[in-house]
Amino acid sequence: xxxxxxxxxxxxxxxxxxxxxxxxxxxxxxxxxxxxxxxxxxxxxxxxxxxxxxxxxxxxxxxxxxxxxxxxxxxxxxxxxxxxxxxxxxxxxxxxxxxxxxxxxxxxxxxxxxxxxxxxxxxxxxxxxxxxxxxxxxxxxxxxxxxxxxxxxxxxxxxxxxxxxxxxxxxxxxxxxxxxxxxxxxxxxxxxxxxxxxxxxxxxxxxxxxxxxxxxxxxxxxxxxxxxxxxxxxxxxxxxxxxxxxxxxxxxxxxxxxxxxxxxxxxxxxxxxxxxxxxxxxxxxxxxxxxxxxxxxxxxxxxxxxxxxxxxxxxxxxxxxxxxxxxxxxxxxxxxxxxxxxxxxxxxxxxxxxxxxxxxxxxxxxxxxxxxxxxxxxxxxxxxxxxxxxxxxxxx
Ligand SMILES: Cc1cc2nc3c(=O)[nH]c(=O)nc-3n(C[C@H](O)[C@H](O)[C@H](O)COP(=O)(O)OP(=O)(O)OC[C@H]3O[C@@H](n4cnc5c(N)ncnc54)[C@H](O)[C@@H]3O)c2cc1C
Numbered sequence: 001x002x003x004x005x006x007x008x009x010x011x012x013x014x015x016x017x018x019x020x021x022x023x024x025x026x027x028x029x030x031x032x033x034x035x036x037x038x039x040x041x042x043x044x045x046x047x048x049x050x051x052x053x054x055x056x057x058x059x060x061x062x063x064x065x066x067x068x069x070x071x072x073x074x075x076x077x078x079x080x081x082x083x084x085x086x087x088x089x090x091x092x093x094x095x096x097x098x099x100x101x102x103x104x105x106x107x108x109x110x111x112x113x114x115x116x117x118x119x120x121x122x123x124x125x126x127x128x129x130x131x132x133x134x135x136x137x138x139x140x141x142x143x144x145x146x147x148x149x150x151x152x153x154x155x156x157x158x159x160x161x162x163x164x165x166x167x168x169x170x171x172x173x174x175x176x177x178x179x180x181x182x183x184x185x186x187x188x189x190x191x192x193x194x195x196x197x198x199x200x201x202x203x204x205x206x207x208x209x210x211x212x213x214x215x216x217x218x219x220x221x222x223x224x225x226x227x228x229x230x231x232x233x234x235x236x237x238x239x240x241x242x243x244x245x246x247x248x249x250x251x252x253x254x255x256x257x258x259x260x261x262x263x264x265x266x267x268x269x270x271x272x273x274x275x276x277x278x279x280x281x282x283x284x285x286x287x288x289x290x291x292x293x294x295x296x297x298x299x300x301x302x303x304x305x306x307x308x309x310x311x312x313x314x315x316x317x318x319x320x321x322x323x324x325x326x327x328x329x330x331x332x333x334x335x336x337x338x339x340x341x342x343x344x345x346x347x348x349x350x351x352x353x354x355x356x357x358x359x360x361x362x363x364x365x366x367x368x369x370x371x372x373x374x375x376x377x378x379x380x381x382x383x384x385x386x387x388x389x390x391x392x393x394x395x396x
Pocket of ligand 1: 094126127128129130134135136137161162163164165208211216369372373374375376377378379395396
C-alpha cells in the first residue's frame with residue numbers, strides 16, 4: 001500500500017535499512033533458522049549497532065543521518081528485519097527493551113558499563129519479568145529483590161522463565177518484589193545484573209515450534225548480589241519503569257507482525273498467480289480470491305494502526321494517552337501475521353507444509369509466538385476496552 005502515514009524521510013529510511021538488512025541479515029537467515037547459529041545473530045546485531053541503528057529511540061545519543069529519529073524508524077527497522085527473519089528481529093526488540101530502562105533510569109556508572117555496549121551492538125541484554133507463576137499477571141512476581149544494608153548490595157532470589165537471550169546476554173534487567181522497609185512501601189524493584197554476577201545461573205533453554213535461532217530459557221538467582229548502584233529508578237518503583245516500556249514495545253511488536261504478514265502475503269500472491277488448477281491460475285478461484293483480499297485489507301489496517309501509534313509516540317503522546325493505540329497495534333498486527341501465515345499455507349496446499357517451497361511453513365511457526373510475547377492478545381483487548389468503558393472495572 002502507499003504508506004501515507006510515513007513521509008519521504010521515513011520511506012528513504014525504509015529503503016536504506018532494507019538494503020542494509022538484505023546485505024547483512026538475508027545471507028545469514030538460513031543459518032539462523034536451520035542451525036540456530038547464535039554467532040550469526042550476534043554478527044548482525046554487531047553490524048546494526050555499528051551502523052547506529054540501535055540508537056534510533058534515543059535521540060540524545062543518536063549519531064546517524066536522520067534529523068528526528070524515533071519509534072517510527074525503530075518500528076520500520078523491526079518490520080524490515082522480521083520480514084527476513086523474525087527470530088533475529090526479536091534481538092532488536094529485546095535490545096531496546098533493555099536499553100530503555102538503562103537509558104532513563106540507570107546511574108552514570110551503570111549506563112556506561114551496559115548501555116553503550118548494547119547500543120553499539122557489542123553486548124546483548126535480556127529482560128527478566130516472567131516467572132513460572134506470574135506471566136500475564138506481572139503484579140504477582142515472586143522473585144525478591146532485597147537490599148542488604150550491611151554490604152550495600154541488592155540481593156536477588158527467584159526463577160525467571162521464557163527469557164529471550166537467557167545465557168547469551170551480557171546483562172539482565174531483573175524485576176522483583178521488595179518487601180516494605182523502614183522508609184519504603186512494598187513494591188517492585190528493578191536492578192541490572194551482569195552475566196558474571198555470583199548466584200546467577202541458566203538452568204535450561206526451551207525448544208519452541210518457531211523463532212528458531214533466538215535463544216530463550218530460564219534464569220535463576222540464588223542470593224545473587226549486585227552493588228547498590230545497580231538499582232534502576234527508585235526502590236519499589238519498577239512498575240512505573242515497566243509501564244513506560246509497554247507502549248513502545250507494543251508498537252515495535254506491531255512492526256514484527258507486519259514483517260511476518262507481508263512476507264507470507266508475498267508468497268501467497270506469487271503462488272496464486274503461478275499455480276494452475278482446473279485449467280486456470282489458482283488465484284482465479286473465488287475462494288482463493290477471497291483469501292487474498294482478506295490478507296490484503298488486514299495488512300493495510302495493521303500498517304495504518306501500527307504507524308498511527310508510532311507517529312503519536314514521536315509527537316510526544318505516551319502513557320495512558322497512547323495505551324489503547326499501542327495495544328491495538330500489537331493486537332491487530334500480530335493477529336494479522338497469524339491470519340496471513342495460516343492462509344498462505346492453505347493456498348500453497350502440500351507445498352505450504354514442506355520445507356521444499358520457500359518459507360511458508362517457517363512463517364506459520366514463527367507467527368504463533370507473536371500473539372503471546374510482550375503481552376497476549378487477551379491482555380491487549382483488556383487494555384483497549386478499558387479505554388472504551390472507563391467507568392467499569394474489568395474483572396481480570
Ligand atoms: C518466545 C518467547 C519469548 C519470551 N521472552 C520473554 C522475555 O524476554 N522476558 C520476559 O519477561 N518474558 C518473556 N516471555 C514471556 C511472555 O511475556 C509470556 O509468555 C506472556 O506474557 C504470557 O504469560 P504466560 O506464558 O505465563 O501465560 P499466562 O499468563 O499463564 O496466560 C495463559 C493464557 O491465559 C490467558 N489469560 C491469562 N489471564 C487471563 C485473564 N485474566 N483473562 C483471560 N485470559 C487470560 C492469556 O492471554 C493466555 O492466553 C517470552 C515468551 C515466549 C513464548
